[in-house]
Amino acid sequence: MGGNAKGDGTEGLLQSWRAARAAARGLPAYEDLVLGNLGRLANRAALVGGPASHPRLLWVGEAFEGWLGREGAGVALDDLTGGLAQSLREVVGDALAAAGPVHGPCARVAGGVAYTTGMLGLPLATKAGERVVLLCLAGESARTNLLKTLFRSTRQGMVAVAALRDAGGAVEDFRILALNAAAAAMMRATVETAQWQRLTTLMPHLRGSAALAHLVAALDDPQGGFEGSYPRPDGSVLHLRVEIAAIGELLGITLTDIGDLKAREASARLLFEHNPVPMWLSGEDGAVLAVNDAATGHYGVSRDAFLGLSAGDLIASDASGSSQRHRRGDGSLIDVEVFSGPIPFEGRRATLTACVDVTEQRRAEQRIAHMAHHDALTGLPNRVLFHERLTEAVAAGTGLGLLCLDLDHFKLVNDTLGHPAGDALLREVAERLRACLGPGGLVARLGGDEFAILGPARRDVLLGLSDRIIAALGRSFALDGQDVTIGVSIGIALAPEHGDDPDGLLRKADTALYAAKADGRRTRRLFEPAMDAALQNRRALECDLRAAIAAEAMEVYYQPLVDAQSLAVTGCEALLRWRHPERGFVSPGAFIPVAEETGLIAPLGEWVLGRACREAAGWPAGVRVAVNLSPAQFRSPDLVGMVARALAESGLDPARLELEITEQVMLEETTANLAVLHRLRALGLRIAIDDFGTGYASLSYLRAFPFDKIKIDRSFTAALGREATAGAIVQAVIGLGATLGITTLAEGVETAEQLAALRGSGCGEVQGFLFCRPVPAAEIRRLFAAAAMPWMAAA
Missing domain, CATH: 3.30.450.20 (PAS domain)
Incomplete structure (x- = not known):
């Protein structure tokens, strides 16, 4: 720092x-x-x-x-x-x-x-x-x-308009109610001059246009969006992508200037067709959409035949990152370096692939004997060579420092962007490690996302090196057109201070590495004897957790969700609790991270969902159950099937199930995650976003996916009446939810004053200790059987 x-x-x-x-x-x-x-x-x-x-x-x-x-x-x-x-x-x-x-x-x-x-x-x-x-x-x-x-930083135009109808009730125009500076700039106006104007006053060409018809139609049947080109008052042409959200007589319009994109597409086509490097474009299903002359000539395949291929048809053996082996039209094999990236093509997403023939280079490399001691992906020494150098350095008796490194969240890169992107990331990591280490020392890749470094025995030098590495690997990586941020955790051991056995030193450096990960990752730790005990405690907790899951020794507690106005129970949130026979109640903050790291979250999450659905099936009709989904569960290919099975086996009406996702799922926003959310929604259930307002891009989530509920974070509820900004933000979120037709729920309601403020702001639902703490299933059933909820009399 x-x-x-x-x-x-x-x-x-x-x-x-x-x-x-x-x-x-x-x-x-x-x-x-x-x-x-x-x-x-x-x-x-x-x-x-x-x-x-x-x-x-x-x-x-x-x-x-x-x-x-x-x-x-x-x-x-x-x-x-x-x-x-x-x-x-x-x-x-x-x-x-x-x-x-x-x-x-x-x-x-x-x-x-x-x-x-x-x-x-x-x-x-x-x-x-x-x-x-x-x-x-x-x-x-x-x-x-x-x-x-957030509002000031977006480059997209945002406009809210109200429909204007003629005497016969037909929509003839729209009045601008609000807009941001980006939208005003697109129309060659200012926010002050554009607000309250008719839309066709600022853009006269819209009268009788297809674009105006799109906006009118969206009042009854919201469109997914459309593109168009529009002349501006100064004679320039504006190329826009328009997205619409309708609430009654109001339209929320998002404008994206795609003029540069159109110009780039034209330039890219010219560069593509006349490039001497073999190139082709493929769609999301892998089918080849376009190919240049260099590719048809190099592969000896006619254009028509090439367009009938899938990109994978060229691959003759398993691919490793950008290095692939392809089969030409005459059956001969060539080694190529493949470079690919996303590119728009004729209004849809495509992948541009370029290949460089490196057959002779690969044959030469295969003759080099040292490849047996180096990692083929990164070019770094491998585990075998590193162990040899470590053994030699220990035997020399001059002292050494050993660093074991493990990348943070590397599996997520592989799961979301694919293994080729993961391989590209590892190569870039290797380059940054070389730059940090300089000419002295030795850096090796031990396997997967694990690296190791040999350095001098001086603590200050090793700590300084560790800090440089953490800073270097904390900077974002550009992978396939996306900025990806990971991190690294480092464990350090010294010889002879921590021993003179190579394998023992590796174990102690690895133990220190685990301590660094347990301390929040992106840090380094020097080995201490106490770390062995901490590691054993963690392993014992993992062992107990496995046994508890196998024995179904967990409990599901429930906390009511209450209608803010009537104070009637609208649903209950399912919360996992673990009562250990010796440890007592174990905090979810202690065992949930262990479950996520070990993969136990999948069976544990499935058990909680099944138990909650079966319990809710016996509640009064209309009372929903809310179940949290861990970000790790989104990496399971069977998530949608698991939810469908829980509903079918319990007989619960899907409309009574509400799944809550956290900000991290949206921060890791990928096409796959959004597709999973849409498939879950298709089951008939509801989806809520939890802890809304605590992140840096919460508003973008509502554009990425149409949530059914926004849960306002308890930190804003706690600040009501104490911080004016908290009240303003709560009011803004509730108003935003009302505009978008999304229910808002405030968490952490503990006082009557907070409830009164939320009621006055129009909040839909509330949850907190003012009404009920999380309680076992039997107590929730007794609550439902009561003539009236106990908190109603107090309110």
Whole structure:
């Protein structure tokens, strides 16, 4: 973490810390540096201590507490909300790991506003031998309104219009009610001059046009969208893709300028047809749509015959990334490098493929003996050569540092973009690792997404190298026209400090790697003996979880969803609970990540869905059950079939099942994910988006998929009455839902004041402790059997 704050007193604190470290020849003592010595900085400071796995705020200054937005003394970092837990954990963890000062930005999100402040972390030791970290605010906080940023940042035109009818009731025009700056610019106007105008006043050519007919028809039968070209008042031509959403007499219109796309298509066609490199275009089903002369000549196949092929027909053996073996028209085999990417073609999506014949190059490479010791995909040394070098370095007795690396979320790239994209990513990772390591040291690919590095035995050098690698692999990768962001976790072991056995060192570096992953990924950890115990605890938890799933020892609790106006129960959310015979209640935050990492989430999620559907089938008619879907479940090819089986076996009306998805599913938005959502919707069930408003692209989700319900995150509900921005955002989301015909539900309702505010804003449903905590199935059934809900009298 970088950066420094000056002029706020922290520079003097840093100098005092460095002087104390020099005198102590180790970490400065907390009692000497802090007690009675902070002066005005005490107001902006906080002290963190306790176990590394569960650090707490021991004391907190008044200004620091104001920045937290809550009382802080005694609070565990993990209990902080709005992004603070991860930010502060990183500063504390880095300060302890580096045994030195750390500067970095910390951000929290509250009420749709991001507050970013510089943070100084200083590691200290107490007289009792405990390690603590002094945190100090460095500089002023910057505020960013996330919702306004979303609206201002879009390049698409957004317009809301109302139908204008003549005396006979026929729609003759539309009046512009609202628009953003992008839409106004497309019409060569400003927001102020365009608002409240008739649409045909700004664009007279629309009178009697097919485009106006499309808009009129959308009032009764919403269109998926259309494209057209329109002259503007200044004589230029506007090429648009128009998408429409209709609510009563209102239309929400999204305008996308495709003028550049049209020009690029014309240029691309010319470049394609006359290019000396063999190229072809294929559709989503793989069928060849177009081919250039270079390809027909190189493959010895006529144009008509080539157009009758599928792209896969050329492949003679299993493909490996961009390297493939193709069969020519005469039956001969050639080795080629394939480069492909998405491109629009005649109004549909296609893939442009170019091939370079590398047959002779491949034959030469096969004669090189060292290929037996190198990874064919990345060119890095493989596991065999790396183990040999590691054994030699240990035997030399000069000391060494060993880094084990594992890419974060690499499987997701393979699952969503395909293995060719995953291979391309691994090659780029290898290049970035080479650049970080420089001429010294050795980097190898051990297999899959695992890499290893040999370096010097100096801790500071290894930690610096690790930080450079984390930063380099944290930058986005361009894969098939998409920006993909992953990360890396690193475990470090030293010889001879941690042993002199090559296999033992690899195991200890791997144990440290697992600790890095458990600490939130995108970090590095140096091996400590305590890590072995933590690994054993995690394995024990996994073993217990497997046994609990096999024995169906889990429980499903239910929390009512309540109509905001009538206070009647409209449904219940199913929540998984695990009562361990020795551990007691195990938090879902502890065992759900283990289930997702080990693949146990699939059988566990199927069991929860089946149990919830069977239970709901016995509830009063019209009462729905809401079940959460983990992002990991979307990677299961049988997700839709599993849901269909649960409905069929339980006899539950699909209209009474509501599936809740999280933001991560939409952040990983792919054609496949959206297709799964549409197939689930086709079963007749409802789909809700959970924790709406906490992400950076929530509005785009509503364009990507027509959700049935928006669940407003509990952080906004908790801030009602305390933060004006929270009320404004809640009102905006409820209004947006009403405009789009989407039900809104507010989570975390705990007070009558919050309920009153939500009722006044027109919120459809509410959920929270004010009405009922999550309870077992038998208690929910007793609740339904009661003459009236207990909370109605209190309200």
